[in-house]
Amino acid sequence: MSxxxxxxxEYHASPRPGKLSVELxxxxxxxxxxxxxxxxxxxxxVREIARDADLAYKYTGKGNLVAVISDGTAIxxxxxxxxxxxxxxxxxxxxxxxxxxxxxxxxIEVDAESPQAFIDTVKRISITFGGINLEDIKAPECxxxxxxxxxxxxxxxxxxxxxxxAIVTAAGMLNALEIAGKTLEEARIVCLGxxxxxxxxxxxxxxxxxxxxxxxxIDRKGVIHSGRDDLNQYKAVFAHETSRRTLADAMxxxxxxxxxxxxxxxxxxxxxxxxxxxxxxxxxxxDPEIDPKLxxxxxxxxxxxxGRSDYPNQVNNVLGFxxxxxxxxxxxxTRINEEMKIAxxxxxxxxxxxxxxxxxxxxxxIDCLExxxxxxxxxxxxxxxxTLVSDAVAKAAIETGVATLPYPKHYPLTSVDDVFNG
Ligand SMILES: NC(=O)C1=CN([C@@H]2O[C@H](COP(=O)(O)OP(=O)(O)OC[C@H]3O[C@@H](n4cnc5c(N)ncnc54)[C@H](OP(=O)(O)O)[C@@H]3O)[C@@H](O)[C@H]2O)C=CC1
Ligand SMILES: CC(=O)C(=O)O
Ligand SMILES: [Mg+2]
Numbered sequence: 001m002s003x004x005x006x007x008x009x010e011y012h013a014s015p016r017p018g019k020l021s022v023e024l025x026x027x028x029x030x031x032x033x034x035x036x037x038x039x040x041x042x043x044x045x046v047r048e049i050a051r052d053a054d055l056a057y058k059y060t061g062k063g064n065l066v067a068v069i070s071d072g073t074a075i076x077x078x079x080x081x082x083x084x085x086x087x088x089x090x091x092x093x094x095x096x097x098x099x100x101x102x103x104x105x106x107x108i109e110v111d112a113e114s115p116q117a118f119i120d121t122v123k124r125i126s127i128t129f130g131g132i133n134l135e136d137i138k139a140p141e142c143x144x145x146x147x148x149x150x151x152x153x154x155x156x157x158x159x160x161x162x163x164x165x166a167i168v169t170a171a172g173m174l175n176a177l178e179i180a181g182k183t184l185e186e187a188r189i190v191c192l193g194x195x196x197x198x199x200x201x202x203x204x205x206x207x208x209x210x211x212x213x214x215x216x217x218i219d220r221k222g223v224i225h226s227g228r229d230d231l232n233q234y235k236a237v238f239a240h241e242t243s244r245r246t247l248a249d250a251m252x253x254x255x256x257x258x259x260x261x262x263x264x265x266x267x268x269x270x271x272x273x274x275x276x277x278x279x280x281x282x283x284x285x286x287d288p289e290i291d292p293k294l295x296x297x298x299x300x301x302x303x304x305x306x307g308r309s310d311y312p313n314q315v316n317n318v319l320g321f322x323x324x325x326x327x328x329x330x331x332x333x334t335r336i337n338e339e340m341k342i343a344x345x346x347x348x349x350x351x352x353x354x355x356x357x358x359x360x361x362x363x364x365x366i367d368c369l370e371x372x373x374x375x376x377x378x379x380x381x382x383x384x385x386x387t388l389v390s391d392a393v394a395k396a397a398i399e400t401g402v403a404t405l406p407y408p409k410h411y412p413l414t415s416v417d418d419v420f421n422g
Contacts, residue, residue: 012088018091019088019091019092019094019095020091020094020095020098020105020107025061045059045060056127057130057332061104062128062129062130063130063329063332064102064103064104064130064329064419065103065104065105065106065128065129065130066097066103066104066105066106066129066130066131066132066133066325066329067105067106067107067108067122067125067126067128067129067131067132067133068090068093068094068097068105068106068107068108068133068135069090069107069108069109069110069122069132069133069134069135070083070086070089070090070108070109070110070134070135070136070137071083071086071109071110071111071112071118071137072084072085072086072109072136073136073137073138073141074136074137074138074139074142074161074195074196075089075136076089076136076284076285076286077261077262077263077284077285077286077287078286080138082111083109083110083111083112084109084111086109086135086136087107087109089135089136090107090108090109090135090136091107093105093107093133093135093160093321094106094107096318096321096322096380097133097321097322097325099322099416100318100322100323100380100385100386100416101322101323101325101326101386101390101416101419102326102416102419102420103322103325103326103329105133106128106129108125110122115141115144115145118137118145119145119148119149119152122134122145122149123149123152123153126149126152126153126155126157129155130155130156130329130332131155131156131157131158131325131328131329132149132153132155132156132157132158133158133160133321133325134146134149134157134158134159134160134161135159135160135161136161137159137161137196138195138196139194139195139196139199139234140232140234142159142161142162142196143196143199143234145159146158146159146162150335154334155334156325156328156329156333156334156335156336157335158321158324158325158336159196159200160317160320160321161196161197161200161317162196162197162199162200163200163204163320163336163341164317164320164321164324165197165200165201165260165283165316165317165320166197166200166201166203166204166205166341167204167317167319167320167324167341167344167345167348168315168316168317168319168320168348168377169201169204169205169258169281169283169315170201170204170205170208170345170349171319171344171345171346171348171349171352171377172281172305172313172315172348172376172377173205173256173258173279173281174208174345174349175349175352175353175371175376175377176256176279176281176303176305176376177255177256177279179277179303179372179373179376180255180276180277180278180279180303181277182255182277183209184205184208184209184210185209185210185211186214186255187210187214187255187256187279188214188215188216188253188254188255188256188275189202189205189210189214189215189216189254189255189256189257189258190215190216190218190247190250190251190254190256190257190258191215191216191217191218191257191258191260192218192247192257192258192259192260192261192265192266192289193217193218193219193258193259193260193261193262193284194217194218194219194224194234194235194238195219195260195261197260197283198217198258198260198261199234199235199237199238201258201260202215202217202238202258203237204341204342204345207338207342208342208345212237212238212240213240215238216242216244216250216254217235217238218247218250218261219235222245222246222247223242223244223245223246223247223249223250224236224238224239225239225240225241225242225244225245226239226240226241226242227241247265247266247270248269248270248273251270251271251273251274252273253273253274253275254273254274254275254278255274255275255277255278255279256278256279256280256281257271257274257278257279257280257281257282257289258281258283259280259281259282259283259284259288259289259290260283260284261284261289262284262287262289263284263287263288263289264287264288264289264290264291265284265289265290266280266282266289266290267290268290268294268295268297268298271290271295271298271299271302272298272299274299276301277301277302277303278299278301278302278303279302279303280295280302280303280304280305281305281306281315282295282304282305282306282307283305283306283307283315283316284307285307285308285316286307286308288306288307288308292304292306292311303373303376305376305377309380312374312375313374313375313376313377314377314379314380315377316380318380319348319377319378319380319385319389320344320348320389322385322386323344323385323386323389323390323393324336324340324341324344324389324390324393326386326390326393326413326419327340327389327390327391327392327393327394327397328340328393328394328397330390330394330405330408330411331394331397331398331403331404331405331406331407331408332403332404332405333394333397333402333403333404334402334404335402336393336397337396337397337400337402339396339399339400340393340396340397340400340402342396343392343393343395343396344389344392344393346392347388347389347391347392347393348377348378348385348389350388351378351382351384351385351388351389352371352375352376352377352378353371354384355370356368356369356370356375356379356382357382357383359383360379360381360382360383363379363381364379364381383414383415386413386415386416387412387413387414388412390411390412390413391411391412391413394407394408394411395407
């Protein structure tokens with residue numbers, strides 16, 4: 001077994017199985033405490049909530065509790081391995097929510113025989129939560145699932161692989177193109193993958209200025225173009241007239257490559273076809289579309305990112321979902337809208353240009369981090385993420401009328417410790 005494999009299995013198994021547990025937030029030392037926490041005292045908040053459902057936010061953990069829910073149909077880039085196998089990833093998302101944004105998580109793996117069964121299950125349990133983070137659900141089913149749940153629930157429902165990924169990719173892409181001396185409006189972009197993450201990433205880039213005719217999206221059958229008659233409605237949006245048919249065709253002269261597909265699908269030969277200062281986001285997890293070492297050897301001018309923690313430029317939704325939900329929960333937003341997503345993009349983009357503290361550099365064993373080819377996007381350990389991204393999201397929710405609470409008195413947050421000092 002490789003060192004990482006052994007260490008990863010040991011990490012998950014010991015000293016106790018898994019990565020998350022439930023903690024108590026109130027005293028339980030005395031009979032009096034128990035009389036308040038449970039019978040008879042618990043009857044009082046029950047009566048209050050029955051009278052006014054909003055009081056669940058006052059008397060229970062609902063307002064800080066997010067469900068991370070999967071059916072296991074697209075676990076990272078590992079494919080459809082079923083709901084139970086997705087549990088380590090869902091627990092992992094819970095770890096990140098809590099560590100970076102103080103958000104409590106129940107991970108829920110649903111063994112559903114159909115998208116409708118999944119929707120029904122999630123809808124029925126949704127009242128328990130302040131928000132729902134859908135995770136690792138494959139396309140195209142994920143689109144209808146998310147749409148139906150947004151419509152049926154009055155709390156934020158957010159498919160992280162779509163929107164979290166899109167927000168972080170857009171922030172990184174704006175910075176990478178700036179370093180390459182190019183613009184989103186003019187960039188020719190190849191997107192390998194046409195599923196949940198790829199569709200949302202390209203849609204967001206288009207809404208921020210990229211031209212659909214400059215985007216070549218590729219699925220297992222090749223380039224998505226207007227001559228194809230096998231496209232579902234989600235892929236058809238990206239079809240345009242072109243004679244390019246293969247990944248190699250699409251890569252000729254491309255300014256940016258975004259990989260949201262699977263491991264080792266981008267060859268050195270195809271990388272060679274790109275324009276100067278090529279931007280390569282090989283975001284498939286755990287194994288990228290091209291090994292960064294090979295990419296750098298092939299193209300010394302490459303601006304390279306992956307989805308992983310162990311290379312520079314981690315373009316991964318970990319930079320999004322904890323802070324986006326933090327902001328949305330704190331103003332009790334009823335949804336996460338486009339304005340909130342774009343506010344998060346700009347907050348991430350701008351943070352990468354600010355000086356980085358020694359503490360963050362130390363956490364990564366790096367002497368110095370400065371905006372440039374090896375640092376286009378903030379590090380997840382940067383404590384300013386909760387300050388800037390959550391604040392931007394909360395403000396955008398208020399400005400667009402989806403917040404049901406005013407701007408919090410304890411904002412902007414300086415750390416996770418501030419979350420309950422409001
Ligand atoms: N870094 C990050 O933050 C994130 C990374 N990802 C990564 O993106 C990838 C896709 O995830 P997701 O969108 O949720 O999954 P989906 O199942 O929704 O989509 C997968 C897509 O990849 C395409 N694909 C798979 N193999 C190939 C191939 N050999 N050639 C061309 N296209 C291929 C599929 O094509 P077809 O439509 O023809 O089946 C499909 O469009 C995963 O590797 C995942 O780890 C996802 C979210 C976040
Ligand atoms: C990062 C992530 O959500 C994924 O690879 O699916
Ligand atoms: Mg995912």
